Amino acid sequence: MIKLLRNLLGGIIALADVLTRGTKQKRSPEQQQAVNIEANQMALYQFFACPFCIKTRRAMYKLNLPIEKRSASEGSQYRTELEQQGGKVKVPCLRIEQDGKVQWLYESSEIIQYLQKRFA
Numbered sequence: 832m833i834k835l836l837r838n839l840l841g842g843i844i845a846l847a848d849v850l851t852r853g854t855k856q857k858r859s860p861e862q863q864q865a866v867n868i869e870a871n872q873m874a875l876y877q878f879f880a881c882p883f884c885i886k887t888r889r890a891m892y893k894l895n896l897p898i899e900k901r902s903a904s905e906g907s908q909y910r911t912e913l914e915q916q917g918g919k920v921k922v923p924c925l926r927i928e929q930d931g932k933v934q935w936l937y938e939s940s941e942i943i944q945y946l947q948k949r950f951a
C-alpha cells in the first residue's frame with residue numbers, strides 16, 4: 832500500500848516535471864554532436880517515480896544531454912549491474928565511462944553538480 836502511494840506520488844511529480852521543464856540548453860549542431868558523443872559514454876540508473884531521479888533527469892533535460900536511462904527496478908538486469916559493479920542499489924547513479932575507466936557516481940546533488948560542471 833505504501834509502495835503504491837509512493838509510486839502514485841512519484842508519477843504525479845514526474846508528470847509535473849514534464850509539464851514544467853521549460854527549454855533545453857541550445858548549442859550549435861557541432862557542439863551538440865560533441866556533447867552527444869560524451870553523453871553516449873554515460874548511463875543513468877534510476878527509478879521512474881523516484882523524486883531524486885526526477886530531479887536528476889530534469890537537470891539532464893535542461894542541459895540537453897541524451898544520456899541513456901536504465902531502470903533498476905526489481906528483478907532487472909540493470910539492478911544487478913548496479914549492485915555488483917556500482918556497489919549498492921541506490922538510485923540515481925550515473926555510470927561514467929572515460930579513458931577506459933568506469934566510475935559509478937551516486938547522490939543526485941553530486942551527479943547534477945558533475946554534469947553542470949562538465950556540460951553547462
Ligand SMILES: N[C@@H](CCC(=O)N[C@@H](CS)C(=O)NCC(=O)O)C(=O)O
Nearest residue numbers: 881882883920921922923938939940
Ligand atoms: N540522497 C540520495 C537519496 C536517494 C534515494 O533515497 N533513493 C532511493 C529511491 S527514491 C533508493 O535508491 N532506495 C533504494 C531502493 O529502493 O532499493 C540522493 O539524493 O540521490
